[in-house]
Amino acid sequence: MSEVETKPVVSESRVRVRYAETDQMGVVYHANYLVWFEIGRVDFIRGLGMDYRSMEREDGLGIAVVDVSARYKAPARYDDELRIETRLVAARGAVIKFGYKVMRNSDDVVLCEGETVHVVVDREMKKRSLPEKYASRFAAVLI
Template sequence: MIEVVAEKRVGEARVRVRYAETDQMGVVYHSNYLIWFEVGRVELIRSMGLDYKRMEAEEGCGIAVVEVHVRYRAPARYDDELMVETRLMAARGAVIKFRYKVLRIADGALLCEGETVHVVVGKNMKKMCLPPKYAERFAAYLASHASHE
């Protein structure tokens, strides 16, 4: 189950841990956090009035992950309800950077934090600039949120 909360200064997406996402020790397997980062990223983009699926279909580009940094702080377990907080940190030319925090809703514990760096690519996987509509919206988001921090 995924629930999206309207954008404030940070995008928020709720995720409930499924049994299949846990390992033999009963904790969430580490790679699932990267999937939840993607959920947060897509929902943040949606909260800005943009659509990642439409960007791929109409603009002919995607945002390829080229770098990931993750710091695991505490384990999540089956049926935990989590909040994925996502922030757009930078968007210039073909490079976009997001930051994430994954928190357990029941106690507010920080479970994981990380960053991803993306390069905008065309269908031929060659680097290209972010389409103007997206670049403008990202720039406005960054300017608006920088004034609050």
Template sequence: MSEGTSREPVISESRLRVRYAETDQMGVVYHANYLVWFEVGRVDFIRTLGMDYRSMEREDGLGIAVVDVSARYKSPARYDDELIVETRLLAARGPVIKFGYRIVKAADRAILCEGETVHVVVGKDMQKRTLPEKYAKRFAEVLIR
């Protein structure tokens, strides 16, 4: 790619439907469920890049531990709503990886929640590791700048 050429960011979309068990007494999705949906989006994003989180764990002995999470709730989701989790890579340097998320209603793309997760690459001993080149290279190709 030549200098000055822009590229479209890679954003994966994961569809899900709100289950009754995910709602609270007020009839809206319980706030912690959005964090579970961030994970769904993150795993799908990694698959979109042709990588497999299970292989990272089994073959490379690595995990990506969540060390920080934030969520900004804009509007409630309710039982049986069809949602889309949009996931993108915000940063990947050394042992740190940051993902961004937007959860929208499928029907009208209304934004329900936006958030980020920050991860540290760790070995089985839970000590920091540098992201292996095969992953770092692929992440660098799709990094939103």
């Protein structure tokens, strides 16, 4: 457990805006932020020493998105390098909540802030509590 306690509470991921992610106005299409939230979430879980693929294949569980919110503050444009900060907001029973901040790396301007709420499900998409081996790691970064 001591290894988990030394991990940062906020993980950081980087992406570069591809041309295909922009709209006719030359700014990032809003739905791409949800993809970047996922990148941050997967990196956060990996940073805790867990692997989402193993959670699915070995433990037969998924983390289904049930709610998303995003507040857009400034536009991102083609070739901007972005930094995604991800943190765990809550983890209790079957519910997990992550928070995100997407910033342009060159000037640290906050472009978008958001949250996702997830429910832990089994292979049949039935709600179940997060197994202790994952719950304890999440609890360690909520303290």
